[in-house]
Amino acid sequence: MTSLAPSALPLGEVALHLDPHDEVAVALRALDAGTVIELGGGTQITLATDIPRSHKFALVPIAAGEQLHKYGQSIGRATAAIATGDHVHSHNLGMDDTDRQHEFGTARTTLAMPDGPIPTFRGYPRANGKTGTRNYIGILTSVNCSATAANLIADAFRGFALDEFENVDGVMALTHQSGCGLVPTSEGAQTLMRTLHGYARHPNFGGLLVVGLGCEMVPVESLVTDQDIPDDTLISTMNIQGEGGVRATVKEGIARIRAMLPELNKRQRVATPVSELVLGLNCGGSDGFSGITANPALGVASDRLVAWGGTSILAETPEVFGAEHLLTRRAVTPAVGQKLLDRIEWWEGYAAQGGGSLDNNPSPGNKAGGLTTILEKSLGAVAKGGRADLSAVYEYAEPVTERGFVFMDTPGYDPVSVTGIVAGGATVVCFTTGRGSVFGAKPTPSIKLATNTETYERMSDDMDLNAGRIVDGTASLAEVGDEIFELIIRVASGEQTVSEELGIGQEEFVPWQFGTVT
Numbered sequence: 001m002t003s004l005a006p007s008a009l010p011l012g013e014v015a016l017h018l019d020p021h022d023e024v025a026v027a028l029r030a031l032d033a034g035t036v037i038e039l040g041g042g043t044q045i046t047l048a049t050d051i052p053r054s055h056k057f058a059l060v061p062i063a064a065g066e067q068l069h070k071y072g073q074s075i076g077r078a079t080a081a082i083a084t085g086d087h088v089h090s091h092n093l094g095m096d097d098t099d100r101q102h103e104f105g106t107a108r109t110t111l112a113m114p115d116g117p118i119p120t121f122r123g124y125p126r127a128n129g130k131t132g133t134r135n136y137i138g139i140l141t142s143v144n145c146s147a148t149a150a151n152l153i154a155d156a157f158r159g160f161a162l163d164e165f166e167n168v169d170g171v172m173a174l175t176h177q178s179g180c181g182l183v184p185t186s187e188g189a190q191t192l193m194r195t196l197h198g199y200a201r202h203p204n205f206g207g208l209l210v211v212g213l214g215c216e217m218v219p220v221e222s223l224v225t226d227q228d229i230p231d232d233t234l235i236s237t238m239n240i241q242g243e244g245g246v247r248a249t250v251k252e253g254i255a256r257i258r259a260m261l262p263e264l265n266k267r268q269r270v271a272t273p274v275s276e277l278v279l280g281l282n283c284g285g286s287d288g289f290s291g292i293t294a295n296p297a298l299g300v301a302s303d304r305l306v307a308w309g310g311t312s313i314l315a316e317t318p319e320v321f322g323a324e325h326l327l328t329r330r331a332v333t334p335a336v337g338q339k340l341l342d343r344i345e346w347w348e349g350y351a352a353q354g355g356g357s358l359d360n361n362p363s364p365g366n367k368a369g370g371l372t373t374i375l376e377k378s379l380g381a382v383a384k385g386g387r388a389d390l391s392a393v394y395e396y397a398e399p400v401t402e403r404g405f406v407f408m409d410t411p412g413y414d415p416v417s418v419t420g421i422v423a424g425g426a427t428v429v430c431f432t433t434g435r436g437s438v439f440g441a442k443p444t445p446s447i448k449l450a451t452n453t454e455t456y457e458r459m460s461d462d463m464d465l466n467a468g469r470i471v472d473g474t475a476s477l478a479e480v481g482d483e484i485f486e487l488i489i490r491v492a493s494g495e496q497t498v499s500e501e502l503g504i505g506q507e508e509f510v511p512w513q514f515g516t517v518t
Contacts (some may be wrong), residue, residue: 008036008044016471017059019072024056024286025090026070028369031057045451048085053496054288054370054434054452056088066095070207071291073323074098075376084396089402093372095146096360100325104337107329109387111307114342118308121277121492122269123427124203127232131276132203133427133492134169135267136443137234137257140200142212142220143179146239150175150211153253154506165265168206171257172442172506174199180216181517188515193218194397195511197227198423201399204443206267207234207260209253214241228399234260244431269494274310277492279284280426280444281384282315285413286362287434287451288370291380293480294432294451294467298310299386300481301430302405305386311403315410315417317347320373321358323382327407330390339393343409361412365435384432397423414439415510418446423511430484440505445497447487464497 011017014037015025031051039059051057056070062082067074079094086092124132128218139150150173155173174196182189193214200208200223202408208229220237229235236256243249281298285289302312314320320327324344331337344358351357361374371377391404397420400406408424410417418429418441429441434451436459450456453468465487469475475483491497499505 008038010038015057018070018292021072022069023058023060023062024068024070025059026292027051027053027055027057027120029053036285045085048083051087052370054142056288056370056372058082058086060084060432067098068093069070070376071379073375073379075379076373089372090367095373096375100266102325102328102337102341104328104331104334107326108332108389110332111303111388113307114304119274119489120271121274121489122494123272123276123492124206124267125270125272126203126230128228128230130203130230130425131272131340131427132206133277133445134204134443135167135206135264136169136204137171137207137260137264138199138205138443139171139173139208139253139303139334140177140196140208140210140223141173141179141390142196142210142218142223143216144175144177145180145213145216146211147173147175149249152250153209153211153257156250156254157257162261165261167267168261170442170454174509176509176511178511178513179218182217183516183518184217186315186515190515191396192511192513193222195419195423196223198397198399198425199509200224201227201353202230202422202425202443203219203230204232204427206264207257208236209256210235210237211249211253212237214239230244234263236260243465258267273308274305275403275491276487278311278313278425278427279305279488280313280315280418280421280429280441282414282418282421282429283319283381283384283432284437284439285435286366286369286371286377286380289451289468289471290371290432290434291383292451293470294434294449295380295383297434297467297470297477297480298384298430298449298484300478301484302384303388304485304490306386306405308512309403311400312385312388312405312410313400313421313424314382314405315408315421316381316412317343317409318358318361318412319374320383320407321347321374323378326379326382327385327390330388332389332391336393337392340390340407343393343395368435378482396420400424400426411512414416415508416512418508419510420512428488430488432467436462438499438504440497440499440502440508442500442505442509445491446499447484447491447497448499449484462498462502
């Protein structure tokens with residue numbers, strides 16, 4: 001029997017081999033060229049080059065043109081011959097264009113009902129039967145021309161201005177870059193209107209001040225008329241031309257909000273079943289650990305919420321491309337699965353119009369974190385959705401009416417994606433990040449989950465939970481998933497996230513803009 005070289009390290013101590021069919025492993029820490037790794041059964045490999053943390057290296061030789069697998073799924077094809085111990089990344093791994101088998105409903109799952117009574121959170125009941133997790137006043141703008149006035153009004157309520165109104169979470173301006181020069185029947189105009197209507201009816205707004213210029217194509221009244229806005233939402237509308245200019249508008253707007261505050265401050269949180277929560281799932285600055293730690297742990301929490309009758313929204317269509325077959329297999333009907341494929345087909349055409357393609361992703365930051373192809377990134381991204389059946393697919397900013405696990409068609413750009421999710425009704429957002437993020441999503445609290453301990457410690461003021469403990473070996477996937485679920489309940493009940501403590505989330509309101517402007 002051949003004895004191991006003294007320097008040989010067991011694979012499980014330095015890397016993760018996620019599936020027996022995978023030709024690659026993921027480094028748990030930075031590994032030097034020349035490191036000898038024991039694979040078991042006396043087989044050893046020697047690393048040919050330095051391997052950064054969260055990057056991949058080959059466990060077997062791979063010929064040019066052959067598929068490579070991670071999570072047991074193809075993440076691309078070798079663009080050059082890869083030797084055992086080689087770093088596997090953009091220099092030798094490219095897109096796999098093999099058609100994926102899109103089966104409908106072949107992997108459906110009945111989630112077991114958790115033991116015990118249904119958990120509750122303390123939320124704000126609204127007159128239309130929805131429940132808010134925050135009690136904000138929103139200054140909704142119909143057009144970019146009223147953006148400055150809206151911001152000046154909101155600025156008057158910063159600092160200590162709301163100290164005597166402890167049940168009011170804040171006053172925020174929702175400004176955007178559109179509202180005029182639109183073709184009203186165009187897809188772009190309809191998308192903007194869905195977004196503004198979604199925020200107007202959002203249960204986290206107890207009061208609304210809608211500010212316009214006065215001559216725009218989106219009149220202020222259209223944002224709050226016949227939109228299923230709760231009857232207990234305090235609403236006031238105004239336009240700058242009618243008020244006599246910006247100074248007069250700001251003065252009057254401040255007065256109208258001050259008049260709302262005493263009534264909104266009377267509202268109290270009450271115990272509410274978690275089945276009334278709507279959870280948004282998003283990721284940004286992903287790395288090679290995202291699909292191993294934070295994303296699947298969030299999937300555990302999502303499944304728990306869905307099992308209790310709640311709602312969970314996955315999004316970012318360009319970042320499920322290549323893994324959509326895993327979602328269509330969970331579709332409750334063929335129509336639901338086909339709607340997802342239709343949205344992906346739309347995106348392929350949309351990207352082509354701009355001279356790109358969906359496999360242009362990942363970003364430079366993703367690649368620095370170890371993600372090589374959109375297939376690899378998407379396989380990790382869909383893990384946020386757990387195992388629950390796919391109940392429905394929605395277009396951007398559509399009201400989410402089905403309970404359970406659903407999908408919303410959004411871009412991958414974080415502010416635009418989450419704006420659509422919140423417009424659809426999300427009352428809590430969980431946002432996973434490997435490289436680091438400073439995201440917020442007012443009026444909905446955003447919980448940031450770090451995929452690795454290094455990022456969590458480096459950006460501790462911006463992270464709410466460290467899922468990197470999973471690869472550190474100090475917590476299991478199930479344990480972190482349970483921690484996320486409990487954190488969701490606490491945040492829904494009023495505990496501030498780090499982004500809320502920093503006041504982040506107003507500027508991240510970014511409706512998706514496209515289409516003709518005249």
